[in-house]
Structures are given as structure tokens and as C-alpha cells.
């Protein structure tokens with residue numbers, strides 16, 4: 335039964351009254367699931383997205399301007415709650431509000447975590463979720479093109495094409511231009527005896543050259559919209575409604591459980607909400623901050639919270655919103671004595687104009703890279719000899735020092751398993767604890783396996799009010815101690831011959847900040863986010879604080895799943911987009927019943 339008004343539906347009146355599947359949120363999670371489900375001509379699929387379409391503005395499409403949509407109308411423009419451990423500072427947390435979600439705002443780092451990251455997901459009580467079961471889905475998402483001959487000649491990037499996907503919807507490749515100081519960080523890595531590996535192999539450790547989600551032909555961003563929406567749009571059974579916020583999941587009582595029957599949506603807080611019915615399932619993909627909020631305003635969550643916002647409890651599921659965590663970072667900045675570097679694009683008008691002309695006419699030069707062409711992902715032992723003292727500190731602090739005081743008992747129980755895993759990771763060789771991104775003189779130091787946890791709580795019964803997202807940065811001092819070691823390591827990197835050759839001068843925090851107390855003050859005073867909130871509706875057994883089971887079904891409800899960053903059992907040591915795509919690809923197969931290998935039925 336083909337739908338009328340195929341593809342894009344701009345007016346709610348033109349929707350069908352009922353669909354087989356309704357997907358909420360058009361980010362990488364939502365667009366991927368909707369695309370794969372609509373491959374079956376016999377089902378109808380509707381995606382509802384709060385944001386509209388972008389206009390292919392330069393700040394979205396040009397790799398060298400990546401991140402430029404932050405703070406625009408394509409961003410939710412929300413912040414984490416004031417953080418006592420950061421001197422009460424408020425850290426903004428950009429989130430895409432546009433078809434494509436945060437893949438329109440992000441920095442286009444397209445990497446996977448290590449085998450241990452995903453095997454850890456299974457070990458935390460999620461049968462069927464391992465590196466090996468996710469690998470086919472990492473492959474399925476992408477269409478990888480090797481580096482250009484010029485980059486290959488200069489950097490000799492060793493990539494085994496067998497580890498990359500061919501034929502997927504997302505175009506991935508290496509940038510055709512690397513900023514010249516990339517050579518210095520590669521050499522510094524070698525000088526310190528750190529191996530350079532291929533991130534796609536499950537050994538995303540040491541240094542690696544990092545692909546980006548960019549199209550090698552057009553040299554523009556390949557977002558979830560270009561990849562998964564454009565290819566699904568012509569289908570007779572696919573609708574996407576942009577510019578509408580889903581305000582509530584509608585439920586009714588089935589014989590022995592709560593049954594999802596549809597969703598309510600509206601264009602604005604004052605508009606009268608409309609309802610669309612669902613036959614099979616609703617799949618939530620609103621991202622790690624809005625998915626738990628939508629559950630809560632729909633009556634699925636902690637009864638005391640729901641009561642405080644005047645929502646009646648439909649499903650008593652206290653874990654909703656807890657376990658939120660994110661990759662926290664600080665930046666050590668050095669001024670360098672070199673002529674060609676990234677800030678020339680903003681400080682040197684002649685350079686910038688030439689670079690832009692080169693991009694416009696030949697699709698080469700500085701604007702072809704979003705930066706981050708070479709990254710370091712380091713086990714703790716690789717960057718400090720303080721492993722034992724950090725482990726002792728973690729054990730002494732115990733699990734509770736990472737958690738908000740009001741945490742429900744099942745969330746605390748589930749955290750104990752994570753705590754044991756985190757402690758193992760401190761001593762492990764197969765698990766990265768720190769990421770270092772070198773962008774000319776700046777060392778971005780991002781903690782990959784933070785101990786601290788927070789929560790997301792709806793602030794009112796309206797989805798139009800921003801949720802209170804307490805990410806809990808540095809709640810546990812162990813996180814500060816690890817970042818402190820990262821600061822020492824950045825200085826070791828700056829002291830290598832390869833980087834000394836650029837005459838680095840440390841501007842932030844400055845060479846006189848050397849004592850542990852002073853470095854810690856720098857950390858609390860400047861720490862921010864690398865934009866990877868996750869795990870706020872984590873996949874885990876219900877008694878371990880899980881919100882979804884290993885088939886991504888929300889506990890206590892029939893016909894409701896989640897497929898976005900919120901289900902991650904724990905963050906991987908990598909950027910998060912690629913893992914969200916893989917989760918969503920696997921989710922679609924689970925829903926279709928095709929995922930025999932991964933999750934037992």
C-alpha cells in the first residue's frame with residue numbers, strides 16, 4: 335500500500351493516520367533505522383524530527399568549517415546544569431536540531447573504538463553485543479575510499495581495506511590535505527615509542543590516521559541526511575515530517591503490559607498537539623539528552639520525579655536518565671613558530687582567501703580537512719607511570735563517589751559492574767584512557783573512560799522546556815587525577831624533538847602551573863566536553879539500571895525501542911557517531927528479525 339505524498343511531508347494534515355513504525359528523531363540513530371526498516375516495501379515508516387532541513391550552508395558542508403553550525407538555529411542551544419565540581423560553571427552542550435541531527439554539527443571524526451570497548455558492552459550483561467557482532471554493522475554503514483595518492487605518498491597510511499566497509503551510504507575517506515604540523519605529531523608519537531595502528535581493526539590504540547565522513551568526489555560532509563535520508567526518500571512507504579517535536583509517547587493497556595499506540599507531536603508549545611497511531615513499534619532516537627526526557631514526560635521513569643512534574647506514572651522505571659556520562663576534556667595550548675597553521679584561516683586574510691579559492695576551484699587545500707587527521711588513543715600506562723596510585727585512589731573512593739546522591743538502587747548496582755570494568759581498564763593494554771587531538775599548538779586531552787556519572791531529568795511535563803542534564807563532570811576526583819597525568823603527557827609531547835622543532839611556548843595553562851594542586855585548578859576551571867553524551871537509557875539488565883534490554887526494548891512497555899547514543903552501556907574510547915550508526919544498523923536487523931548471529935530470540 336504505497337503512501338500518498340511520498341517522502342517529505344511538510345504538513346501534518348498530509349500524514350497517514352497510522353504507520354507500522356514511527357521513528358522519533360532524524361539523527362544518525364533515527365535515519366539509519368528508518369532507512370533499513372523501509373527497505374521492506376510491506377511496511378510503512380514515519381520519521382518525526384523537531385528541526386528542519388539545513389540549506390547546505392558552507393558552515394555545514396565544507397570540512398574546514400566543520401562545527402560552524404554550533405550555536406545556530408540548527409542547534410538546540412542547551413547547556414549542562416551548573417557543575418559544582420567545575421566551580422559551578424555551566425558547560426554548553428551543542429546538539430543538532432535539524433534533519434541529520436548532530437551529524438550536521440560535528441567535527442566529522444569517523445572512528446571506531448577498540449575490541450575491548452564493545453566486548454565490555456556484552457560483559458555488562460548484554461548478550462550478543464561484542465566487537466565481532468558489531469563489526470558487520472560498522473562495515474555496512476560506510477563506503478570507504480582510501481587516501482589520495484599525495485597523502486599516501488607523504489604519510490604512508492597503512493589501512494587494510496578488508497576492515498573498511500564498501501557500498502554503505504556514508505562516504506568516508508581521509509582528508510586530501512593534512513596541516514603540515516601533522517608530521518610533527520606523527521614523529522613525536524614515534525619518538526616516544528608509541529605504535530601507529532589502523533583504528534578499524536579493533537586495535538584503536540596508540541596513534542592512528544583518522545578517516546572522516548566526507549565525500550571524496552564533492553569534498554563535502556556526508557551526514558546522516560545525505561547518507562540515510564536521501565536514499566530512503568523516494569520509497570513509496572517512507573514519510574519524514576520535519577519541524578515537529580514529539581511531545582509524548584501515547585500508551586494504552588494491553589492484557590499484561592503497557593502498549594505503545596502512537597505519538598503526540600506539535601510545532602510549538604502553544605500549538606494544539608496532534609496524534610499519529612502506530613501499528614508495530616515506536617523507535618526513539620532523540621539523542622542522549624532528549625530520549626530520557628521524552629520517556630519521562632510520557633510517564634516512563636522514576637515515580638517521584640514524574641510526580642514532581644505532574645506526570646502520572648505509566649511504567650515505574652527509575653533508571654531512565656541516570657548513568658549519563660560524556661568525554662570531558664581540557665586543552666593545553668602552545669604557541670608555535672611555524673608559518674602554516676590552522677589559525678591562519680582566521681587571522682591571515684590573504685591565506686584564507688587563497689585557501690577558499692583553492693577549495694572552490696579544485697577541492698584541495700586547507701578547507702578540505704575538518705582537522706583531527708591523526709589522533710592518539712592511549713592506555714594509561716602509555717602516558718603515565720601513576721597507574722597504581724590512580725587505581726588505589728579509585729578503589730579507596732569506591733563506586734558511590736561517582737554517582738549522584740539520589741541514584742536509584744538498581745542504577746548503583748549496575749554501576750558497580752562498570753566500576754570493576756573501569757578499574758580493569760586502568761591497568762589494561764587494550765583499552766584507551768586518554769585521547770590526544772593535536773591541532774597545531776593545542777593538545778586536546780579527552781578522558782575516554784570517566785568514572786563520574788550524572789542524570790537527565792525533565793524539568794516540566796513539556797518537551798518544549800529543556801531537560802536538566804547534570805553530566806557530573808569530575809564528580810569523582812579520580813577523573814581529575816587522570817586528566818592531570820594527561821597534562822604532564824602533553825608537556826612530554828611538546829618536549830619531543832619533533833615538536834620542539836616548532837619552538838612551542840605554553841600559553842595555557844602556562845609553564846608555571848606545575849604542582850598537582852595548580853594543575854587540578856586548571857582542570858576544574860577549564861574542563862569542557864567533546865560532545866559525546868551517552869548512556870542515559872543504557873542497555874543492561876533491568877535490575878542493573880537498564881532502561882532497554884539487549885534487543886533495545888524499553889522495559890515494561892510493548893512496542894517501544896531506543897536506537898541512539900543513550901543506549902550505550904558505557905562510552906567507548908572513540909568519538910561516538912560511528913558507534914551510533916552501528917547500533918542503529920544492528921537495531922534495524924533486530925527489529926526485522928534478521929540478527930540471528932547477534933541476539934538470541
Ligand SMILES: Cc1cc2nc3c(=O)[nH]c(=O)nc-3n(C[C@H](O)[C@H](O)[C@H](O)COP(=O)(O)OP(=O)(O)OC[C@H]3O[C@@H](n4cnc5c(N)ncnc54)[C@H](O)[C@@H]3O)c2cc1C
Nearest residue numbers: 359361363384435436440441442443580621899909910911
Ligand atoms: C559539535 C559536535 C561535534 C561532534 N564531533 C564528533 C565527531 O567529530 N565525531 C563523532 O563521532 N561524533 C561527534 N559528535 C557526536 C555525534 O555527533 C553524536 O554522538 C551523534 O550524532 C549522536 O547521535 P544520536 O542519534 O544519538 O543523536 P543526535 O545526532 O543528537 O540526533 C537526535 C535527533 O533527534 C531530534 N529530536 C530530539 N528530540 C526530539 C523530539 N522530541 N521530537 C522530534 N525530534 C527530536 C533532534 O533534533 C536530532 O535531530 C559531535 C557532536 C557535536 C554536537
